[in-house]
Amino acid sequence: MVETFPALEGGHLNEIDLAGLRPPFSTHKPRILILYGSLREVSYSRLLAHEARRLLERLGCEVRMFDPKGLPLPDEAPASHPKVQELRGLSEWSEGQVWVSPERHGAMTGIMKAQIDWIPLSLGSIRPTQGRTLAVMEVSGGSQSFNAVNQMRILGRWMRMITIPNQSSVARAYQEFDADGRMKPSSYYDRVVDVCEELVKFTILTRDASAYLTNRYSERKEDAAKLEKSEAEVDLNNSTTVEIAVDGRSPRC
Numbered sequence: 001m002v003e004t005f006p007a008l009e010g011g012h013l014n015e016i017d018l019a020g021l022r023p024p025f026s027t028h029k030p031r032i033l034i035l036y037g038s039l040r041e042v043s044y045s046r047l048l049a050h051e052a053r054r055l056l057e058r059l060g061c062e063v064r065m066f067d068p069k070g071l072p073l074p075d076e077a078p079a080s081h082p083k084v085q086e087l088r089g090l091s092e093w094s095e096g097q098v099w100v101s102p103e104r105h106g107a108m109t110g111i112m113k114a115q116i117d118w119i120p121l122s123l124g125s126i127r128p129t130q131g132r133t134l135a136v137m138e139v140s141g142g143s144q145s146f147n148a149v150n151q152m153r154i155l156g157r158w159m160r161m162i163t164i165p166n167q168s169s170v171a172r173a174y175q176e177f178d179a180d181g182r183m184k185p186s187s188y189y190d191r192v193v194d195v196c197e198e199l200v201k202f203t204i205l206t207r208d209a210s211a212y213l214t215n216r217y218s219e220r221k222e223d224a225a226k227l228e229k230s231e232a233e234v235d236l237n238n239s240t241t242v243e244i245a246v247d248g249r250s251p252r253c
């Protein structure tokens with residue numbers, strides 16, 4: 001028995017192209033953006049973010065960190081605000097991201113969420129997060145928890161990012177850093193190394209195939225419908241122009 005698909009527009013469903021999944025690897029350094037969710041003078045999420053930065057640079061990445069100080073709350077200022085433009089520009093520049101948040105009252109901080117909320121799903125034809133890799137980390141003052149990383153995973157999926165399987169949650173963070181702000185040797189540190197290593201691998205593996213990985217049936221179908229409508233409108237305008245030219249009168253006369 002041959003299966004039928006009455007709801008499917010088959011012309012927009014293509015066979016998987018292995019060449020599209022295995023393009024030539026780019027040779028430039030992976031571009032990683034790090035966001036952290038605290039403004040405290042002594043911020044353990046910022047210290048953890050710097051540990052990630054060092055490791056990522058050690059693994060051959062070009063890393064930039066966004067300082068959230070001065071970023072307005074969403075809807076408090078226009079998108080033309082300099083800090084908003086800086087954040088959006090960094091997101092577009094990046095090929096992968098790391099989000100590091102404290103856990104406060106069982107959730108990520110408002111500072112972390114505000115940064116994510118300022119990054120739109122689309123800017124015209126540009127999607128500042130789609131297809132980019134993401135690693136999530138959190139710090140907490142008490143026992144180990146995963147509320148913040150779980151929330152950030154949901155947001156990453158919503159923003160069409162490739163969130164890597166590994167993650168880091170550092171409990172009692174005040175005990176895990178020395179007087180110079182460097183992370184002490186521990187299983188927590190080893191996990192941070194694991195996360196950074198995995199992020200780099202996933203970024204290199206997916207960045208060149210990102211456009212193909214995010215090319216979807218529903219969007220191809222929608223684009224084709226828009227093109228058909230646009231062509232029909234052009235044909236209608238052309239026929240109206242010809243009619244006016246033939247008899248010299250408006251077609252409504």
